[in-house]
Amino acid sequence: MRTSSWSSSFSAPSIPTTASSSTSSSSLSNSSSSSSSSNSSLSIQNLDLRGYWVANKGNNNLEILEIFEKQDGIMVARKVTGDSQHVPAGEISFEVNLRQGGVGKIQIAEKGFQNPEWAPGHISSFSDHDHFVFEWSNVRRNFTRIKMEPVPPSQYIFDGDAITYKPRPR
DSSP, X not given: OOOOOOOTTXXXXXXOSBOBSOOOTTSOBOOOOOTTOOSOOOBGGGOOOOEEEEEEOSTTOEEEEEEEEEETTEEEEEESSOOTTSSOTTSEEXXXXXXXXXXXXXXXXXXXXXXXXXXXXXXEXXXXXXXXXXXXXXXXXXXXXXXXXXXXXXXXXXXXSOEEEOOOOO
């Protein structure tokens, strides 16, 4: 597998670093509906993305990621459920640097996880600490935070086409 170390050679997309009331996909937005929230602005630098996230990839295909902080401001998304055709579970999906405005990279591969490589990507918008959009090439993926307990890799079964959860015997 070809790997690439984190590089700051990606330039940050042209997005503001603090939230505004705009809902444009090219700007960050704070559309929280909480009436009790203070007037503090939400910025990409103070997002806490650690935890589990889900995105709909179409055709009833959900992608679940666990995001953790690799180092100050650099967040890493590891696939919990994988794409059996391209990047499988357990592999890194993307990395973003919140200190550089959400700029990052995504791992892409040919079928069978052949010729993996990194492509530039970025967080293009967020509405609160529970929703964000990651973009690369011409692809936009909307992520929503979910609550779930960590699942050890020994609890997954690979059946050739998909990875499924195997419940523990009680």
